[in-house]
Amino acid sequence: MTPHFTQRGDVRTFFHEGEPQLPRVLGCEVPHCEELRIVLPLAANVGESLQRILQGRRFSSAVGRILCGGASHLSYHRMVETGSVARPFDYGAPVVLDGYITFISGALTVGRDPQGKPLLHCHAGFIDREGNQHGGHLVLDKLVVGSEPLIVRLCLFDQVAYQQKPDDETHFNLLHPVLQEAS
C-alpha cells in the first residue's frame, strides 16, 4: 500500500507500506530483574564501556535511563522525510556536538542483534554550551563522557529479549520482545 496519513478523530494516524499485522501490542512477562547503577568516568566511550560492563553477565535484555551527567562529544539523529515509498521517514544525517553538553533526560534499551550480541538503542535530550536544546536518537558508540561522570541505571532481565528483527510493516529492523533463555 502507498504510505499515507488518515484521521482518527482529531489525531493523525499513519499507514506504512507494509500490511499491518496483529497483534498490535506485543508483551512478554518476566518474573524479576537485576538492577545496575553505572557511573562512567570522564573520557569514557559510552557504547564501548556499556558493552564491556555487560560482557559476561547472564541476561537477555535490559532497559534503563541516563540519570545525569555530561558529554564532551556526541552524535545524534533526527527523523527526516526521505521521498522513498518503502521507508518515507528515516533518520537523517548525524548532528554532531562538541564541548560542554548537559544531559536532561534519556532512555535506553539493550536488545540483541541477530548474532546475539547486545544492541544499544538510546534516545536522549541534552543542552549544548550555548543553551540550545537537542534531542533524538543518540549513537552511544560516538558518545564521550565529559565535564562530569555519566550515571546510567539498567534493569537487566532474562527469559525475554528485545530481539532485533525485520519488521514487514515499517521496513525497519526493530526490537521485538521474544521469549528466550539468557545468554
Place this chain on the structure above:
Amino acid sequence: MSAVIEDQESSIQSGKLGRLVVARLKPNEDLVQSAEALCAAHGIHTAVVRGGLGSLIDGNLLYLGRSGMKSVHVAGPGVEILSISGEVRAGETQLQAVVADADGKLYAGRMERGRNLSFITIELTLQEWLPD
C-alpha cells in the same frame, strides 16, 4: 492575599516491585491505552514505567495552567520519545514524557490519553507494584 490550606495526611504505601512486562507497540497504537491494556492482559493492578522510548506520529502533552489543563501539540511525524515516567492504573494512568520534534527541540508534559500514537515503534517496559 492568604490562602487557607487544610492539613491533609500523606498516604504511604510500602511494597515491592514484581513482574516486568516487556513490550513493543506497533504503529498507530496509543501509549497510555496500550500501557493499560498490557497491565490488564497480565493481571497487573498498578505498574511503574521502567523503560520507554520510540517515536510518535504527533505528540500531545498536558500541563496544569491557571485555567485548567492546557494542551501542547508537538507536530510530527517522528516525534522522538526521550523518556517516560509515571504510574499505570486502569483509567487513572499518569505518564509524563520528554519528547523532541524533528528539529531536536524538547518538550515535556503529561501524555494525553488517546492522542500519542506510535509512529514506527515504541519499546515499553512496565513493572508491577505489589503493596504489602
